[in-house]
Amino acid sequence: MRDRETDCNPVLMGAPPRNRKQLLVKSFWIVIWFFYLAGPVGNLVEGDMSPAHEVLGWSGLLTFVVLYFALVFRRMAHRPAPDRVARTVVACITALAIVMSLVLGPNWLVLFTFVGVAVGVTEPLRVSRWTIPALTALLLLIGSRYPDVRAYLFGYAIPCLLAGFSMTGVQYLIRTTQELRAAREEVARLAANEERLRLARDLHDLLGHSLSLITLKSELAGRMLPGTPEAAAQQVADIERVSRQALVDVREAVTGYRRPRLAVELAGVRAALRTAAIRADIDPALEREHRGLTAEGEGALAWALREAVTNVVRHSGADRCELLLTEEWEADERRYLCLSVIDDGAGPPRGGGHDGNGLSGLRERLALADGRLETGTARRGGGFALRAYVPLGTPPLTGTAAHGTDHSPATDPAPSGA
Structure with a gap:
């Protein structure tokens, strides 16, 4: 830094x-x-x-x-x-x-x-x-x-x-x-130290019991092996089951550590745009929690935010970048969270063309979260617009009622003559 x-x-x-x-x-x-x-x-x-x-x-x-x-x-x-x-x-x-x-x-x-x-x-x-x-x-x-x-x-x-x-x-x-x-450097060091302590606590909680159980069952199987091989085999099977579960727990924990979060990415985005002298208009909704947003969905949106702003800084030549986060209802009655990154730069390449590696990988990440990616020319200013969608969970009852009143045009039945 x-x-x-x-x-x-x-x-x-x-x-x-x-x-x-x-x-x-x-x-x-x-x-x-x-x-x-x-x-x-x-x-x-x-x-x-x-x-x-x-x-x-x-x-x-x-x-x-x-x-x-x-x-x-x-x-x-x-x-x-x-x-x-x-x-x-x-x-x-x-x-x-x-x-x-x-x-x-x-x-x-x-x-x-x-x-x-x-x-x-x-x-x-x-x-x-x-x-x-x-x-x-x-x-x-x-x-x-x-x-x-x-x-x-x-x-x-x-x-x-x-x-x-x-x-x-x-x-x-x-x-x-x-x-x-x-x-600031001391705060960064303390944050890194706290993260190491959290990792140590999580590893202890995840593996402490499993490894202790594996050790005990290994000792028990060794004692049973000469006289009762069937019981020893059962202990070995239990060891295999516990070790497999421990491996699953560790993989889930590591996935959680590697998954980016919107709040963390937003802090990096602010610094990147400020360094590139690009004015950032950031929707306050990006700093709030959203009910129904899964960890996989948040991770996909965080990757989308990182990739989109990286492209703005490197390729757009923009003076302004707008970041929006909105909830939208689709025709299939599903509720989506939409991240929009809009700049006033050069816009998409002329003649269209294929996505680069970054956008292609982003489409795949969003697809894994049951989402999608849309790119094109911004409606105002002729810049580039990127929109990433991920589904939200079941909305609360008040939200359902609101959906029934505020978004009724999206659910109008088709005319009988259609």
Whole structure:
């Protein structure tokens, strides 16, 4: 799950880059901040400084950028520096920002914005909530020394304040996302462990008694064998009968484990459609239980749901997929549950043609459950429509009455002249 999500979201929050594309995208969001350095770089390129100031400017700017990159990239790669090292680096770039702003002019005040970002990235809220305003106050204090920028000094201060607190919020969101992802993984592990425990309990209940009985009868047959072979043969026959019954029980249990359920498949369908950026309109009836639906019928519908949505994702090119579950009466007085999967994609292949392996296998599964499969062009939008039918058991009396009133046209006798 995590790999699929990461591949579909190159800038997945809270996860390190796993390929070159993700690294480039995350790097872009860091490098874009360096457009703020246009002022200091332009100040150096103009050549109006003394040689000593130029040396200070280029060496200080290069050191500042290297330290900032090292600090932020290590954090992005989820290999953060130890707290003491990170705070030392933040102190160094703060000192560089102060010195170069005092010595080289007001254009260098933008360095405080990067310091604010570094503080927001590396420090918890209890520290950054006073450190970032202190940095902003220091920026205003230094900037007030330059009469030329006093009128728009807040143009330097507001980005420093906002960038710092924005990164604090982003870091909090990243930590929350990581905790949520860890919680989801823990829930999955607990669910798998619970399923193993359930399997162990079922196997014990199914085989414990049978195997104990087989053991006892085997010991009894061994004792009877020399003196009373007829009684020993009877015990062996009982062993065969018990072992055959145990084999039947195990096969039924395994069939139950392998049979898909609509609720489970629906959760996978939601994730698949969301990943493929296909809008899903899901009937709430899919999440309810239906009286009269057998285990075989539910399994067949679950397979139909899986196969239909797989085809929508892979072949349809659709933007929208509608999932419906309705009860329908047929002319043979039987009640059916109909699963409809309708998309607005390319529709059926031109010229018709045979079903693929997936639909052919689905027809066979539905036939085993006494159901059927219908496919064709959707009534609206020209997409593809798949309908899978399975029979329901005997309806309750109220349902029968409703059938007699609501669906009377389906049971009208034919005219006598027909």
